[in-house]
Amino acid sequence: MTTTQPIQPTSGFLQRVLAKVRISQxxxxxxxxxxxxxxxxxxxxxxVRQWPEFSVILTLGWLGISWRLIRQPAxxxxxxxxxxxxxxxxxxxxxxxxxxxxxxLHLPVEAIGVPFAIWCLYRGWGKVGNWFYLGSLFGTAVxxxxxxxxxxxxxxxxxxxxxxxxxxxxxxxxxxIVTTPWGISWAVGFALFLFGVGVFPLQSKEQxxxxxxxxxxxxxxxDSLFLVAACLA
Numbered sequence: 001m002t003t004t005q006p007i008q009p010t011s012g013f014l015q016r017v018l019a020k021v022r023i024s025q026x027x028x029x030x031x032x033x034x035x036x037x038x039x040x041x042x043x044x045x046x047x048v049r050q051w052p053e054f055s056v057i058l059t060l061g062w063l064g065i066s067w068r069l070i071r072q073p074a075x076x077x078x079x080x081x082x083x084x085x086x087x088x089x090x091x092x093x094x095x096x097x098x099x100x101x102x103x104x105l106h107l108p109v110e111a112i113g114v115p116f117a118i119w120c121l122y123r124g125w126g127k128v129g130n131w132f133y134l135g136s137l138f139g140t141a142v143x144x145x146x147x148x149x150x151x152x153x154x155x156x157x158x159x160x161x162x163x164x165x166x167x168x169x170x171x172x173x174x175x176x177i178v179t180t181p182w183g184i185s186w187a188v189g190f191a192l193f194l195f196g197v198g199v200f201p202l203q204s205k206e207q208x209x210x211x212x213x214x215x216x217x218x219x220x221x222x223d224s225l226f227l228v229a230a231c232l233a
Contacts, residue, residue, distance in 0.1 A: 083126060098210040135198075
């Protein structure tokens with residue numbers, strides 16, 4: 001007499017399939033977060049210096065695209081992520097457009113969207129985008145902390161008051177500070193700290209944690225690119 005295996009419920013099978021799909025979507029969210037932190041930095045920096053008003057207005061375009069993507073079930077996660085990017089773009093445009101001469105205002109201005117992000121997370125809405133924004137802001141805070149500890153704030157102020165063509169001596173002076181034992185030890189320490197904070201969320205299967213981790217880890221990449229640029233200057 002043969003025995004038949006019990007047929008597994010269709011709902012259980014679908015749940016496992018959806019779980020695998022959700023896991024497969026974490027890496028695209030991660031790489032999209034890395035892209036949205038690294039590439040726009042080099043695009044926005046010259047744009048906001050020449051046309052700060054246009055850079056701020058461009059935020060409306062990002063929000064419009066975000067809203068259209070969010071309304072579609074197939075693309076909502078990208079719209080959610082773009083919404084968080086819109087906060088980073090808007091606050092960055094305000095600071096680098098009009099307030100870049102004062103480093104003390106950098107983090108407060110970049111954190112303008114924090115109350116909104118916290119409120120949305122409390123309501124369970126927009127997790128991917130809001131955690132991306134908070135991850136990007138966290139990386140900014142750590143980088144600013146290094147500037148203060150390493151003694152780079154005077155170089156920051158000088159760079160904001162000169163034309164790019166005259167910035168080479170300031171870059172060279174800042175590089176001398178960074179390459180001291182004090183500067184190197186703190187740079188390594190902060191990089192390891194960012195790496196730990198960025199990698200830990202990747203143990204989760206939730207997309208919003210991968211957006212946060214990607215934004216944090218991107219800080220190391222952006223800072224490294226700026227360091228290489230200073231060395232080649």
